[in-house]
Amino acid sequence: MLSSTEIKFFKTALEARKAKIEANLTTTSTEMNDMRSNELKDEGDHAAMSLETAVDNAILGQQSKELAEIELALGKINNGLYGVCEMCEEDINIERLKVKNFARYCITCREVVEKEQK
Numbered sequence: 125m126l127s128s129t130e131i132k133f134f135k136t137a138l139e140a141r142k143a144k145i146e147a148n149l150t151t152t153s154t155e156m157n158d159m160r161s162n163e164l165k166d167e168g169d170h171a172a173m174s175l176e177t178a179v180d181n182a183i184l185g186q187q188s189k190e191l192a193e194i195e196l197a198l199g200k201i202n203n204g205l206y207g208v209c210e211m212c213e214e215d216i217n218i219e220r221l222k223v224k225n226f227a228r229y230c231i232t233c234r235e236v237v238e239k240e241q242k
Contacts, residue, residue: 125215126207135201137225142194145187152187156180190226197226209233 126134156177200206207216211233220227229237 126218126221130218131201131206134206134221134225135198138194138197138201141225142191142198145191145194149184149187149191152180152184193226193228196228211236 197206200208207218207221208214209216209230210228212230214230216227216230220231227234
């Protein structure tokens with residue numbers, strides 16, 4: 125079980141990452157809208173914009189997914205469930221939480237989930 129000091133540490137880290145992702149999402153969305161309004165002169169411009177749009181969409185998707193995971197973790201903090209594996213209900217190792225603050229599963233259960241997804 126995590127101490128209140130550890131939970132405060134993780135809450136601060138999660139909130140900081142959430143703010144950074146929200147800022148990134150806003151900036152990237154604005155840049156994508158600005159790119160759409162640019163006048164494209166030739167096929168090279170179209171190709172470059174298509175590639176940039178594909179990359180930006182991938183980044184937006186990944187960051188949106190991470191943001192949802194962070195919001196879930198913050199909800200768990202508020203409900204007193206942070207740091208507990210969703211599958212086995214055992215405590216998640218603090219070292220794992222330090223690497224991935226929004227981890228939902230302990231290492232053992234995460235491996236099971238990954239095998240099921242493949």
